[in-house]
Amino acid sequence: MATVETILLYFFLFVSIYLEIFILTTYLGRRKDIMKEGAHSPESLSTYLSVTIVIPCLNEQKTVAGTLDSVIALDYPREKLKVIVVDDGSTDNTWNVISEYHQKYPWIEILHKENGGKYTALNYGIEHCTTDLIGCLDADSFVDKKTLKKIVQRFIDDPEAMAVTPAIRIWQPSTVVQMIQSSEYMFGILVKKIMSFLGAIHVTPGPFTIFRKEVFEKIGPFRHAHNTEDMEIAFRMQANHLKIENVHNAWIYTIGPNTVKKLYRQRLRWTSGFIENSKDYKFLYFNKKYGNLGLLTMPTALILIAAVVSSVAFFLYHFFHYLFVKFLEFKTIGFSHIHFHFSLFYISTKLNIFLSVMLFILLLTLMIASRQMVEGKRGINKHMIAFFLFYPFISPFWVLKSVYNSVVSKKTSWR
Amino acid sequence: MRPIQTKTYIFTLIATLVLFIGAFSVSTYFTRKKTDELKADEDKIAINILSLETQYDLLRASSCTTFNRQVLRDALDSLSSKLQFMESQVGPSNPDVFRLKRYYSLLEIKDYVLTQKMSEQCKLNTVFILYFYSNQNCSECQTQEFLLRAIHDQYPQVEIYNFDYDLDLAAVKTLISLHNIPPQPPVLDINNTPYQAFSDLDGFRSVINSLLGTSTKATSTKTQSLKK
Numbered sequence: 001m002a003t004v005e006t007i008l009l010y011f012f013l014f015v016s017i018y019l020e021i022f023i024l025t026t027y028l029g030r031r032k033d034i035m036k037e038g039a040h041s042p043e044s045l046s047t048y049l050s051v052t053i054v055i056p057c058l059n060e061q062k063t064v065a066g067t068l069d070s071v072i073a074l075d076y077p078r079e080k081l082k083v084i085v086v087d088d089g090s091t092d093n094t095w096n097v098i099s100e101y102h103q104k105y106p107w108i109e110i111l112h113k114e115n116g117g118k119y120t121a122l123n124y125g126i127e128h129c130t131t132d133l134i135g136c137l138d139a140d141s142f143v144d145k146k147t148l149k150k151i152v153q154r155f156i157d158d159p160e161a162m163a164v165t166p167a168i169r170i171w172q173p174s175t176v177v178q179m180i181q182s183s184e185y186m187f188g189i190l191v192k193k194i195m196s197f198l199g200a201i202h203v204t205p206g207p208f209t210i211f212r213k214e215v216f217e218k219i220g221p222f223r224h225a226h227n228t229e230d231m232e233i234a235f236r237m238q239a240n241h242l243k244i245e246n247v248h249n250a251w252i253y254t255i256g257p258n259t260v261k262k263l264y265r266q267r268l269r270w271t272s273g274f275i276e277n278s279k280d281y282k283f284l285y286f287n288k289k290y291g292n293l294g295l296l297t298m299p300t301a302l303i304l305i306a307a308v309v310s311s312v313a314f315f316l317y318h319f320f321h322y323l324f325v326k327f328l329e330f331k332t333i334g335f336s337h338i339h340f341h342f343s344l345f346y347i348s349t350k351l352n353i354f355l356s357v358m359l360f361i362l363l364l365t366l367m368i369a370s371r372q373m374v375e376g377k378r379g380i381n382k383h384m385i386a387f388f389l390f391y392p393f394i395s396p397f398w399v400l401k402s403v404y405n406s407v408v409s410k411k412t413s414w415r
Numbered sequence: 416m417r418p419i420q421t422k423t424y425i426f427t428l429i430a431t432l433v434l435f436i437g438a439f440s441v442s443t444y445f446t447r448k449k450t451d452e453l454k455a456d457e458d459k460i461a462i463n464i465l466s467l468e469t470q471y472d473l474l475r476a477s478s479c480t481t482f483n484r485q486v487l488r489d490a491l492d493s494l495s496s497k498l499q500f501m502e503s504q505v506g507p508s509n510p511d512v513f514r515l516k517r518y519y520s521l522l523e524i525k526d527y528v529l530t531q532k533m534s535e536q537c538k539l540n541t542v543f544i545l546y547f548y549s550n551q552n553c554s555e556c557q558t559q560e561f562l563l564r565a566i567h568d569q570y571p572q573v574e575i576y577n578f579d580y581d582l583d584l585a586a587v588k589t590l591i592s593l594h595n596i597p598p599q600p601p602v603l604d605i606n607n608t609p610y611q612a613f614s615d616l617d618g619f620r621s622v623i624n625s626l627l628g629t630s631t632k633a634t635s636t637k638t639q640s641l642k643k
Binding site for chain 1: 418419420423424426427428430431434435438439441442445446449452493496497500504505557558561562564565568615616
């Protein structure tokens with residue numbers, strides 16, 4: 001047991017540190033490009049490609065108005081922009097809300113269909129698209145008015161780019177759970193940027209990824225894909241060697257789950273989606289044909305899931321063993337013979353402690369770099385503190401449940 | 416498809432290995448510092464024992480009050496717990512820890528022999544427990560350690576010495592042979608009588624009480640030990 005545990009522990013520490021150094025090395029190597037791109041915001045474009053934004057809705061009466069307001073405010077020629085809102089059988093007031101917008105802004109098209117899931121709503125909207133580019137936008141997200149121009153600029157600069165992902169941030173984080181996500185999303189912006197340099201993006205997020213129309217013509221529409229259609233289409237694009245780019249200053253704001261329970265459900269869906277899609281696209285693993293995605297992104301993501309599972313298993317083993325010993329002690333001699341001596345001597349100096357400290361320092365460095373990249377500020381903020389304090393303790397829950405669901409072939413629900 | 420950054424992969428591998436080697440060096444440095452500290456403690460204890468032995472040889476029975484073993488006993492207890500901690504950190508097979516453990520066992524035997532002599536000379540009512548444990552497949556050892564801790568706390572007249580039954584040390588083997596210790600640890604030799612594991616504190620106490628000639632629990636303070 002101890003030997004297996006030691007081998008696994010050092011293997012997982014090695015992979016985690018390797019991944020962090022890989023990201024840091026790539027970041028430092030491309031820092032100038034990143035900063036230059038981050039400072040660039042085109043005032044006008046040489047060509048305004050026509051764009052359709054498809055907004056699928058299911059019971060989004062509270063947030064869809066904000067989403068539409070942000071789309072209306074986009075800095076983009078009206079004649080080149082089309083918006084299609086698809087009501088996927090909402091049972092609340094969503095239809096009335098979007099109808100009001102349609103009356104006020106007739107260029108916002110609204111469609112209604114029976115509930116069939118997000119991917120069906122997206123595909124229904126895409127069927128009505130004739131533009132050069134097709135964007136998806138979740139109805140709980142808000143787009144910055146300059147974002148579309150920045151993304152279209154990337155399509156103009158790089159004719160090979162088949163999809164361009166934005167930089168997603170949490171909208172007005174107010175609860176601790178949202179603060180945790182704010183820090184996590186900020187880190188995600190850096191990681192996504194690095195992955196775009198490596199050609200290894202494995203998800204084209206629901207909030208405002210823009211695709212060339214030919215993507216759907218070449219590889220088909222969105223699929224159910226275990227409730228993670230935005231992940232599956234990225235896998236499919238990579239499998240077909242369609243280039244996915246990222247613009248890290250194309251801001252999108254999304255409303256993060258405000259409670260642990262809601263966050264758990266969302267992450268359970270995402271992690272389960274990754275595991276299931278990984279199974280469906282297992283041929284990508286360690287396949288040089290698919291570049292860094294097959295060699296780095298996917299294997300490390302899977303190894304990190306395994307690391308969480310085994311860490312929890314070993315933690316529980318040691319915790320219950322400790323409880324058992326304490327129970328035995330109490331049963332044998334009671335609590336009156338407990339000795340406690342504090343001495344620096346008893347601070348562990350095992351190798352894994354120093355490696356864990358290095359892992360933490362590297363992660364902190366990357367998070368500080370992300371903050372500088374996103375906010376232009378250095379240092380640690382309260383969102384990072386919340387992230388480090390709570391994320392390691394809550395994330396194992398959805399990882400474990402996802403693995404369990406995968407093992408017993410249990411499907412994950414959307415909400 | 417973007418080209419695979421072979422150079423980055425290799426550079427990262429080297430950087431990770433360098434980091435591992437660095438962490439390993441730091442860990443080794445601190446572990447070595449700790450074992451050096453333990454070695455220094457053991458040397459101090461050895462001098463302490465030698466000093467007591469010399470005192471004993473010089474004075475014999477003329478003045479039993481001169482002998483105060485409390486400092487030595489505390490030092491041995493502290494060393495024992497530090498050694499146990501180091502064993503849990505680097506494993507019992509670590510050469511440094513193994514060497515320190517052998518040295519510690521020798522010090523214990525020396526202290527045992529000396530204390531036994533002084534106890535006889537000064538007519539002290541002392542009970543000697545030699546506890547033989549094993550780090551391999553000893554399901555009852557944990558319980559014995561709890562019981563011994565309780566006995567140690569309650570009876571200042573009881574001297575406890577712990578020995579790893581499997582330790583490859585001639586002096587320990589001689590002790591095992593002299594006291595006819597059976598080869599199934601845990602075994603407790605109490606005043607030259609071997610006992611197999613105790614299951615509860617009451618049974619253990621009754622043996623100690625009968626040897627001390629007391630019917631109630633001993634509650635005297637530690638300062639009485641060897642100061643009569």
